[in-house]
Amino acid sequence: MITDNELNKKRLDNIREFVRDLAIPAEALVVERNQIPESLVEVMRANGYFGWSIPEEFGGSGLTTEELALANIEISQAATAFRARAGTNTGIGSEGLVQDGTPAQKAKWLPKLASGEITGCLALTEPEAGSDATSLKTSALLDANNKGRFLINGTKRYITNAPIADLFTVFARTDPDNLGARGISAFLIPKDRVGITAGPEHRKMGQAGSPVSEVYLKDVHASFDDVLGGQLGAGFATAMKALNKQRINLAALCIGPAIRLLDEALDHVKRRTQFGQPIGEFQLVQAMIAESKVEIEAAKALVLETARARDRGEDITTQASICKYFASEMCGRVADRVVQIFGGAGYCADIGGPIEMLYRDVRLFRLYEGTSQIHLLNIAKRIMK
Template sequence: MAEADTPFNRMLAEIYRFIQLECIPAEPEVEENDEIPPPLVRRMGELGLFGHSIPREHGGGGLGTEELARVNMVVSQAAPAFRARFGGNTGIATESLIVDGTPEQKARYLPRMATGELTGCFALTEPEAGSDATALRTSARREGDDYVLNGSKCFITNAPIAGLFTVFARTDPDARGADGVTAFLVERGTPGLATGPAYRKMGQHGSPVGEVHLQDCRVPASAIVGGVPGVGFRTAMKTLNKQRINLAGLCVGPALRLIDEMRRRSASRVQSGQPIGQFQLVQQLIADSITEAHAARALVLQTARKRDRGEDVTMEASMCKLFASEMCGRVADRAVQLFGGSGYIAGNIAEQMYRDVRLFRLYEGTSQIHQLNIAKQLGRLPFDHPDFNMQLEPQA
């Protein structure tokens, strides 16, 4: 059944053409040069990709969670670096501002982020505060009407090219855990803020990731997200729930791309006088992959719709991220297996995606952290909760 002719579906079709006709052909160049070509970045801006989740009143597309999930499943069919270039602005780098920013902060930054003029990044992770982000050591000391920030962040996507940093620092040195953490908006060029060179990485070449260093970096109190100190970790958690659904959607796209590549390879490669697709164990690799990809897609869309209804999806968001990222890794492994020796050689899509998607199981919470979170959230549900009976979705 054909998709309905709606503005969103027309936009999705246009993005699909961009990915297939412009991004995928540029994958070898991006892999070689470790950079998205500027003309493609400009095209991303023209298509509105930087502003999809930013509210319309601030120049964005105002897409809901399900719409954004569907976009992510399309854009991630190209190498993940393409989506990473604009993905911060449609997710983790703007969501803090959207959910908790003051009207002045939103007006100052969101319109420029929606066009791609300004690239944002989310500076939370530290060398000793990864899975346990509440252990962060970056400090923010009050001096008159200003705060002075000191500390370092690591593994920050887009740090080398960002113009705006959402930096999380401890404003109350006596507080423990999530208490006393504040989110600050720090612009590039602020004295005391510096970024390191982009890391050399296993995969996702073209997506710059690096460190952020703060040495006596002075910012005004007006730089606090929402203007209220001490609630930054709550802001971060609001951001991460949505981002985990986004990331789960981003795991579906590469799986679908690889399944298509596996089908083509199984039809063209001949062994023992017949296409390898005729062998049942090869068919199993493809059948298992498409089954898991469709299961992940269904879980992501169901969770996205629940969030759009305003329901709590803390557990489901972790389930999405855990299942989809592990699924994507399994599909990539099967693709290498199906491609055989050529799947281990550089320049092959199976080899590249195998490296690229490995990161999905690490960021936005490792698989192990999500397993713990799911178990914790499940333990809080009463046994008569709707998720324990047959009515998994509200009936019309």
């Protein structure tokens, strides 16, 4: 649902200008330094990118699901690090608070997340709890010496923005006798809390400039006021609410790079000549171009319709998985075709421009927020019950 067509157009135009004039020209520097220049982060803050999904009463833009999807399609046409820098604030790092936070928690944290003053992150995945998130081992047990507080212990892995995060939404087992979802609670832990530390950045295949690391928790003190929503045992339900929306967001993020890749390919096939003619004249090349365009448009239609359904209040759990699966697989296929169209230039960072970088960047889309295989199982389970 688009609430104001004129405002939505202005916002998308602003994002396109940022991507074209600032983000894309800085991509090589981001890859070289593995960091987005702080001057560009400041532009993102000033333009309100950190608060897209946070309600207006807390200083955000209060975008609908459809408006957020459209914004994500645009911002993700630059290197994925740009969206990831603000993405945890507009996605999994704030959505739990927006959905289930207490009034006091929302008032304390959401304005700072919306402005970009602080960076949030979601600490769910563990070394032995990836796709099977309910098997997490991080514990939050009542302190024997102080029944008014918990002691959190455990290790989290692959946590986006952890090295720069100011607020961690930590999922831990508060009921050791309940090994399922109902034994898990969520805690809001600031970075200056004694005992919580982020490890060194993982050395990733792609997505340079988007810091990811482990998070270590050693006897971290947490009070009942730190329990997200004030309710023990509700953490996994909160995570699923956040992830359902995030799967639509991520599907939108897969569309942006695919559009960029196809645009690069369309330009290349007109300029590159072989056998005395532009390679775009060859029917096998045309087929790869056409297949990519069809899949991009199909993914976009699927994502936007699912976003509208969520805005209407419908249960989109199955559709969110379908979106994430289809769009991430689509983006991988488009990236592979474009490398094939560019040939050796698509494999070389110093010749083919952004193609090699984008190819590596988009590979992660089929892994995080649920692997493609997990989503296939989820879809089958829901439609066959």
